[in-house]
Amino acid sequence: MSASGSLKGTMSQKVLSLVNASLGDLVRSSLWRAGTTQYRQLLRQSKQFSAYNFREYAKRRTRDAFHENRGVQDKRLVEELVQKGLRELQVMKRQTVISQFYQLNRLVVEGGISGREGGERGDKVRQKDQG
Structure with missing residues (x-):
C-alpha cells in the first residue's frame, strides 16, 4: 500500500509540476506577446514624429x-517593464502630437529636397525664398 501510495504521490506531483510548467509557459508567452506588441506600438508611434532627430x-x-532587457526572466520585473513601456508609449503619443504642431522642412538625409514643401497634397515643390 505504501508503494502504491508513494507512486500516486509521485504521479500527482509530476502532473502538478506539468500543470505549473504549462501555466508558467502560458504566462511567459502572454508576457512575451504583450512585450512584442508593445515593441511594435512604440516603433510605430516613433514614426509619427515630424522631426528626423526625434x-x-x-x-x-x-x-x-x-535589447537590454531581453533576457529578463523574473515575472514581476517583466510586468514592471511592461508598465514602464506603457507609460513611455503614452508620453510618446503626447509628444508626437506636439511635434506635429511645429513641423520643420524635411532634411536632406530624409530624402527631402532643398526648398520648402508645398502644393495641394503636400507634394514637394521647389520654392526659392525671395528676399
Whole structure:
C-alpha cells in the first residue's frame, strides 16, 4: 500500500509540476506577446514624429531598451517593464502630437529636397525664398 501510495504521490506531483510548467509557459508567452506588441506600438508611434532627430532617437531608445532587457526572466520585473513601456508609449503619443504642431522642412538625409514643401497634397515643390 505504501508503494502504491508513494507512486500516486509521485504521479500527482509530476502532473502538478506539468500543470505549473504549462501555466508558467502560458504566462511567459502572454508576457512575451504583450512585450512584442508593445515593441511594435512604440516603433510605430516613433514614426509619427515630424522631426528626423526625434524620430531616430525614439526608435533607437526603444530598440536599446528592449535589447537590454531581453533576457529578463523574473515575472514581476517583466510586468514592471511592461508598465514602464506603457507609460513611455503614452508620453510618446503626447509628444508626437506636439511635434506635429511645429513641423520643420524635411532634411536632406530624409530624402527631402532643398526648398520648402508645398502644393495641394503636400507634394514637394521647389520654392526659392525671395528676399
